[in-house]
Amino acid sequence: MSYINCARCISCGQEIEALPQLTLCPHCGGLLDVVYDYPRISARFNRGVLANRVRRDMWRYAELLPVEQAPAGGLAVGDTPLYDMPRLAEEIGIAKLYIKDEGLNPTASMKDRASAMAVVKALEGGYDVIACSSTGNAASSLAGNAAAAGLKTYIFVPERAPQGKLTQLLLYGARVFAVRGDYQQTFRLSAEAIEQYGWYNRNAAINPYLLEGKKTVALEIAEQLQWQVPDYVAVAVGDGCTIAGVYKGFADLLAVGIIDRIPRLLAVQAEGCCPINTAYREQRPLEAQPENTLADSIAVGWPRNPDKALAAIRDSRGLTIEVSDEQILAAMRLLGRSCGIFGEPAGVAALAGLVKARQQQLIPADATVVHIVTGNGLKDIANGIKAVGQPHYVEPKLKAVQDILDSIDT
């Protein structure tokens, strides 16, 4: 059984029925939020119930999700490791640091949580096609999760999309339209086609169920920490859906009485593209910004989910910080050599922000922090190459190895 009351517009407050396909508010065009019956949930969902539950993927938390019951089949989304990393914590100068490696999701990013939800809602609504426009993790996760469920996907990408990302889409059997135009034209064409053909719409922020999938990362973090809520969660911010999802996960747990507070969120954006952080700090409406960062997954100059993101920062008594591309590349190296985790640039931006926040004493040294690595670096080898140096070229002689060892170990 589902515990949803309705969907409510966060702008005008109107409530509408939570049908499988929701987009923006039909009254004012605002973002919708899925509203649960928390008292009813808390009557039958608690720490003990979870402790005895066998299912471990994201559907483990079915009572807090917009589904009748945990779906059968599908990819094993969620249940990613949360690592206690004492050496990295010490290097950064923080009491306790946990790394949540979302790059180990089935298609290698946290977007799987949203896409798996989209697939379930599409099936529930009787759709057999899901569509979106994107060249990034949203598209590949949709293509992968839909393939596993036997649904067709139509993906719209600008024709400049890199071959590597196209490859993952095509490999999963997605029908890919490479649009001869820019991203705006691509998005518009996808919207027209979705409208025309009645496909299920997985265009991120406007479908409120996607955030419900994303919030499961917070549910997992809390449970993996045995419900000891961390002081801070550091998360990179692009269109705002991820940080809003993280907030909602903790807020849900608070609402049903499983945890006693919400961690402060550290909202990290790139210096070259930080419209949400700017709007938050300057307390003024969002303004579009250029997209000057190599961290493509958070290069969103005109975020589509600013309201929920801004509320998440505010309501968690959060912090905002921006990092340079150089700091992002340094964070990739730091995470790799100290933890053995290869994150994509956007995936480690929050670590770069954490390092900077410590340097600026914005976060106290005795804090417990969780950093969410949102995507796998294998998806973006080109930027990985920028992060690393060169190998030591040697002749096939032991003397050459000795010379290098002498030079690097001094």
Next chain:
Amino acid sequence: MSYINCARCISCGQEIEALPQLTLCPHCGGLLDVVYDYPRISARFNRGVLANRVRRDMWRYAELLPVEQAPAGGLAVGDTPLYDMPRLAEEIGIAKLYIKDEGLNPTASMKDRASAMAVVKALEGGYDVIACSSTGNAASSLAGNAAAAGLKTYIFVPERAPQGKLTQLLLYGARVFAVRGDYQQTFRLSAEAIEQYGWYNRNAAINPYLLEGKKTVALEIAEQLQWQVPDYVAVAVGDGCTIAGVYKGFADLLAVGIIDRIPRLLAVQAEGCCPINTAYREQRPLEAQPENTLADSIAVGWPRNPDKALAAIRDSRGLTIEVSDEQILAAMRLLGRSCGIFGEPAGVAALAGLVKARQQQLIPADATVVHIVTGNGLKDIANGIKAVGQPHYVEPKLKAVQDILDSIDT
């Protein structure tokens, strides 16, 4: 406590002490095998013990591993999903097909199981450096797992190593020697340096502990199937360590009385490089072969673990089959579109072999089969590109989308 009796040479039968660093038999140069005290294990290790065990990574099976106890820390190796894939099973014409996605290990291949073991044994032996020569999954998994444990790694690669693979190594902080020479020269230099500097040796087949790590994939498969052993396990064969590990995992479970039989192993090699299958079928000593396949992880013309691999095929009443590169690329597409799993070429070669085995009626239609996807396709985008077609290029007009839909849906 450890349940190891000794290490025994599979050629001359001599037994030696199971020190943390083992390579080849000091008496005859043969391969060593780790020998357990099965009666003592079976007295305290059974299905019920496992059912109550919280730990889920590969160290869950500590009693069957060469360790005193499950190590703390390290990456979350193992615990990869085993998917029941009825649509793919039907398409192939088989009663039941499970896919074990080893590409979801921390560095994206099954090699993590071996490298995690190498790291633990190196720590146990008091080493602070581990070394190997490889450009592939062995090297990157070693670099990643060692980084997480705070160990240094020295990796020897031929200078032609592709930048993408170098990037993963360097990102994990490995010291990489790019040797101006071919692979033979690279391997020889690594052996000299390991000898000279006393580093821990993670050169695959010659260190018998690595296979003990790899065998955990079989332990997991058996437990995930609630100890209902499948009829066949399809696995790609390169140097022979993986199939030998799979065999030993099932043999261990049989020896301690947890399962009642060993599945038949389907040993799949590339048509362009199949020395183990050739030796098995023709019942003659191994002969080197050229390495003519795009599936680089199994392009091993002179396998270093043929004896254990041949025994695994024989003792499981296994089958051998070879597949072309075209069949491998077709299997990549098949797995992607039907299951949402992106495997590297070597990772899906066994699926290609299974398809062919069914076409040739080598495997009955009522069989239950497990296919192990040994590595993630994101590691090898270049071959992914070969597998897929092109997107549909369209002008940014709905009419263009309609035209494509008309053409593909008919």
